[in-house]
Amino acid sequence: MTSTPTRRSRRAEHRQGAAGARRTLGNTMIAYAFMLPFLILLVMFHTWPVLFGTFLAFNSYNIISPPQWVGLDNFRELFQDEQFWSGLRNSLKYILVVPVIQVISILVALLVNRPLKGIGFFRTAYYVPVVTSFAVVGLIWSWMYQQGGPVNTVLRTLGLASDDRSLLNNPATALLAVMFVTLWKGIGYYMVLYLAGLQNVSQELDDAATIDGATRWQVFWNVTVPGLRPTILVCSLLSTISAIKVFEEIVVMTQGGPAGSTYSVLFYSYSRAFQDFKYGLAAASSIIVALISIVFGLINFRLTRGGRSDA
Amino acid sequence: MLETATPTRPAAHPTAAQLRARRQRRERLTNAAAYTVLVVIALIMLYPFYWTLITSLEPTGNIYEAKLLPQSLGIKNYHEVWVGTTVPFWRMIINSMVICTAGVLLTVTCAALAAYPLAKMTFPGRDLIFYAILILLVLPNEAGLIVNYITVTKLGLLRFDDPFLRAFGQYAAVVLPGIASIFGLFLFRQAYLGVPTELLEAARIDGASELSIWRKIMLPLALPTVAAFAILEFVAYWNSFLWARIVIQDKELLPLSAGLLELSGTFSTNSRAVMAGAILMIIPILLVFAFGQRYFMKGLEGAVKG
Numbered sequence: 215m216t217s218t219p220t221r222r223s224r225r226a227e228h229r230q231g232a233a234g235a236r237r238t239l240g241n242t243m244i245a246y247a248f249m250l251p252f253l254i255l256l257v258m259f260h261t262w263p264v265l266f267g268t269f270l271a272f273n274s275y276n277i278i279s280p281p282q283w284v285g286l287d288n289f290r291e292l293f294q295d296e297q298f299w300s301g302l303r304n305s306l307k308y309i310l311v312v313p314v315i316q317v318i319s320i321l322v323a324l325l326v327n328r329p330l331k332g333i334g335f336f337r338t339a340y341y342v343p344v345v346t347s348f349a350v351v352g353l354i355w356s357w358m359y360q361q362g363g364p365v366n367t368v369l370r371t372l373g374l375a376s377d378d379r380s381l382l383n384n385p386a387t388a389l390l391a392v393m394f395v396t397l398w399k400g401i402g403y404y405m406v407l408y409l410a411g412l413q414n415v416s417q418e419l420d421d422a423a424t425i426d427g428a429t430r431w432q433v434f435w436n437v438t439v440p441g442l443r444p445t446i447l448v449c450s451l452l453s454t455i456s457a458i459k460v461f462e463e464i465v466v467m468t469q470g471g472p473a474g475s476t477y478s479v480l481f482y483s484y485s486r487a488f489q490d491f492k493y494g495l496a497a498a499s500s501i502i503v504a505l506i507s508i509v510f511g512l513i514n515f516r517l518t519r520g521g522r523s524d525a
Numbered sequence: 526m527l528e529t530a531t532p533t534r535p536a537a538h539p540t541a542a543q544l545r546a547r548r549q550r551r552e553r554l555t556n557a558a559a560y561t562v563l564v565v566i567a568l569i570m571l572y573p574f575y576w577t578l579i580t581s582l583e584p585t586g587n588i589y590e591a592k593l594l595p596q597s598l599g600i601k602n603y604h605e606v607w608v609g610t611t612v613p614f615w616r617m618i619i620n621s622m623v624i625c626t627a628g629v630l631l632t633v634t635c636a637a638l639a640a641y642p643l644a645k646m647t648f649p650g651r652d653l654i655f656y657a658i659l660i661l662l663v664l665p666n667e668a669g670l671i672v673n674y675i676t677v678t679k680l681g682l683l684r685f686d687d688p689f690l691r692a693f694g695q696y697a698a699v700v701l702p703g704i705a706s707i708f709g710l711f712l713f714r715q716a717y718l719g720v721p722t723e724l725l726e727a728a729r730i731d732g733a734s735e736l737s738i739w740r741k742i743m744l745p746l747a748l749p750t751v752a753a754f755a756i757l758e759f760v761a762y763w764n765s766f767l768w769a770r771i772v773i774q775d776k777e778l779l780p781l782s783a784g785l786l787e788l789s790g791t792f793s794t795n796s797r798a799v800m801a802g803a804i805l806m807i808i809p810i811l812l813v814f815a816f817g818q819r820y821f822m823k824g825l826e827g828a829v830k831g
Contacts, residue, residue, distance in 0.1 A: 242649060244735050245642035249654070252639035255705035259673055260661050266675070267668025277675060322566065325559060338818060339567045342574065345814050347764035349782040350803045353789055354573050357580075357589060357796060364576055364591035398569070459667070462767060466786065480667065487671045488771060497668050504665030511663070 270497035277493065288498035298499060300474050301482035304389060305503075308457040308478065311393045315400050316450055320442065322401060323408035324434075337409075341402040348399075352466025355395045356382060382468055385475040392463050392476055404449050411445030412438075451514040455507045479503055574807070581800035588796060602801040606788065612777050614802065617784040620696075621763060624780050628700045628762040633755050636709030637747070641739050643710070644717035645725060662707050673702045674771055683774055691775065698772045699780070703762070709754050716750040717743055749820060756817040763810060781806050 246253075271288055273281035292298050326337050343351060359365050359380045369375035377384070381391035415438055423433045439446075461480040464470060470477035470485075480503060487496035539547070580588060584599035607614045642648065643655055677683060682694040682701075720743060728738045744751070766782035773779050779787060785806055789799045 238648070241646060245646045245648040245651070248642045248735070248739070249639040252635045252705050252710065253654075255635065255701065256658070256661070256707075258676060259669075259702040260666065260705060260707075262676065263666055263669045263672035264661075264664050266672045270668065270672070277678065325562060328559060330556060330559060330563075333563075336563045336567055338814075340570050342811070342814075343570055345760050345764075345810050346574075346807055347766060347782045347810075349764070349766040349785050350806055353785065353799065353803055354577050357800070358573055358576065360589040362587075363589035364572070367591040402570070465767065483667070484670070487674075493671055493675070496671050500667035500671065503667045507665050507667075 267497045267500060270494050271501045272498075273494045275493040276491045281494070284494065288494045291495060292498050292502070297474070297477065298479070298482055301470075301477045301479040301499075302502070304475070304477055305458050305460060305479040307389060308393060308396075308460045309454055311396055311400075311457055312450055312453045315397050315404060315453055316446065318397070319401050319404035319449070320408050320446070323405045323412060324438070326405065327409060327412050337405075340405055343399045344402040346399075348462040348466055351395065351399055352463055355391075355398075356380075356467050359391055383472055385473045388468055388472055388475045392460075392467055395463055395467070396457075396460065400453065404453070407449055408442065408445055411442050414445075415441030447514055447517055451511060454510050454514075458503060458506055458510070577800050578804050581797055581804050583797065602795070602797040603805070605795065606798040606802045606805070612779065612784060612787070614784075614805070616777055617779060617781045620778055620784075621780040621782070623696055624699050624769070625759055625762045627696065628703060629755050629758045631700065631704045632706050632709060632758045633751060635704050636706055636754065637713050637744060637751065638739070640710050640713030640717055641735075641743055644714045645720070645722065645743070646735075658707055658710065669702075670768070670771065673768075677701065677772055683772065692778055695773050695775065695778050699769045700762075702768070703765075706758070709758070712750055712754055713747060716747040720746050752817065753820040756813060756820055759813055760810060 270281065272283060272285060274284045274287070275281040322340065326333055326340070357363065359382050361378050361380050363380070365381065366375060366378050370378070381387040419437050419441075420433060423437050428436070459480050460478045461484065464476050464478050464481050465484070468476040470481050479499060483496040483499045483503070486492045486499065576592070579592065579595040581602050582599065583595045583597050584601040586596045643651060677698040680698075682698040685691040685694045724742055725738055728742060733741070763780075764782055766780070766786065769780050769783040770786065773783065776787065781802075785799065785802050788802050789796070
């Protein structure tokens with residue numbers, strides 16, 4: 215969209231000859247001067263990690279001695295490591311949080327989209343967990359989950375728990391307990407995205423359907439959901455990818471325990487790098503995570519395109 | 526599909542007043558239901574914070590018990606977390622403030638500067654750079670933590686002996702990787718695109734330099750974006766803990782969020798003091814959030830649409 219005016223003005227300057235060329239050169243230098251600090255840091259901390267990380271995956275490296283090419287050895291070691299597989303399994307299990315978080319966020323967004331008195335308070339309240347650090351959120355929930363703590367009290371009152379152990383200390387429930395924290399912290403974030411998406415849902419269509427006598431439920435399924443479709447796809451992609459990459463919750467709440475039940479694949483990378491100093495192995499496992507994310511991204515892309523063609 | 530839905534009409538025609546009353550009654554009922562659900566969700570969202578607050582205010586008692594009011598009141602835990610650790614709490618607050626100030630200033634400036642040529646200047650390579658940055662946004666960066674750690678180590682930022690340089694190097698190591706924000710670049714580009722080009726042309730004819738055009742025309746017009754992005758970045762820097770925990774060598778340089786996890790190790794016998802620390806850590810975010818909420822939400826919504 216920007217290429218036409220660019221080409222036209224460049225041609226105009228070309229016609230003006232040497233003075234024009236000098237000005238173009240000057241302009242170009244000014245333009246690059248504006249972008250220089252950003253570009254340097256971008257290359258250093260965004261481009262370089264992708265390139266060097268890929269390179270490291272095929273090397274043995276511990277920072278102290280130079281990288282040594284080992285070909286596919288890191289991947290071989292990775293695939294033979296039971297810990298890696300259990301991390302990958304847990305990360306894939308974590309994706310179960312995605313549909314739950316999307317459905318709840320859509321319902322919450324619809325609820326706070328109503329012009330009720332004091333709705334601003336509720337929107338803000340639901341957003342508070344989003345702006346709070348995982349360092350704090352993780353600590354708060356590990357206290358809430360303690361033996362005799364609020365969570366167990368509620369669960370026992372509802373008749374849902376018989377044993378008073380912290381949910382985080384029980385291998386059967388630890389992953390679910392961590393997933394609940396992700397859900398609790400994420401709802402407000404997706405709620406805001408869905409609220410923005412709801413602005414794009416045509417109000418006239420909604421009203422027309424209502425006047426035609428469609429029930430609320432029919433309006434929801436036939437007008438709101440199709441209108442939200444692009445937002446739903448973006449949000450589920452975002453939350454699927456962050457589910458695969460689940461990490462901070464685990465660092466704060468469980469450190470992968472108990473008995474490896476919350477060990478995630480990025481926690482595996484982190485431990486290999488910063489505890490065992492096996493940077494090559496860690497990079498290899500990061501690449502697997504990246505590849506899985508790309509696959510999910512492509513699936514989402516296909517779905518989005520499918521959505522457009524049948525619209 | 527919608528046209529096929531046949532409207533159902535009641536056989537006897539009620540009067541307009543009856544209809545209105547019925548509609549009002551139904552509305553009141555759905556509103557009551559909506560408020561009930563809203564309150565229940567708000568309780569689930571806020572009770573953990575409230576519970577932490579009241580527990581942190583109790584000097585003694587049954588610590589993890591579910592409660593609605595504190596059983597006793599005192600600021601003992603706050604006193605303890607303020608003075609009682611290897612790293613004083615005020616020191617961690619200073620660290621957080623240094624990191625946040627430097628981080629926000631540099632991130633906002635870098636993005637605001639870099640977005641200007643991309644939005645309002647013509648030069649060779651512009652589209653190329655823009656698409657290259659777009660691709661970076663999509664490329665996976667899982668090795669970021671590992672490679673960036675190697676990079677800041679190789680830059681020598683973690684190896685100074687002089688105490689001042691040592692602190693400076695470690696602060697820089699925390700802040701640097703976050704400065705080039707692609708998200709911020711997009712936000713500013715979007716804001717600049719809305720500025721009429723005639724305004725810039727006029728200034729250029731008057732002989733204004735590009736830098737002063739940026740400072741005197743673009744930046745003031747993009748002020749809402751500056752505010753929104755600054756708030757987002759403040760929250761991000763204040764909350765980040767993992768990277769700081771990885772790169773910071775000297776415990777007394779840890780920012781609050783990373784320090785809090787250290788505290789929970791130190792105070793394993795007194796979780797109440799850590800709770801006090803957690804509450805103190807949340808307060809600035811809540812203040813910034815309360816004052817900047819409107820910008821904040823707009824910044825997020827703009828990001829979704831843009």
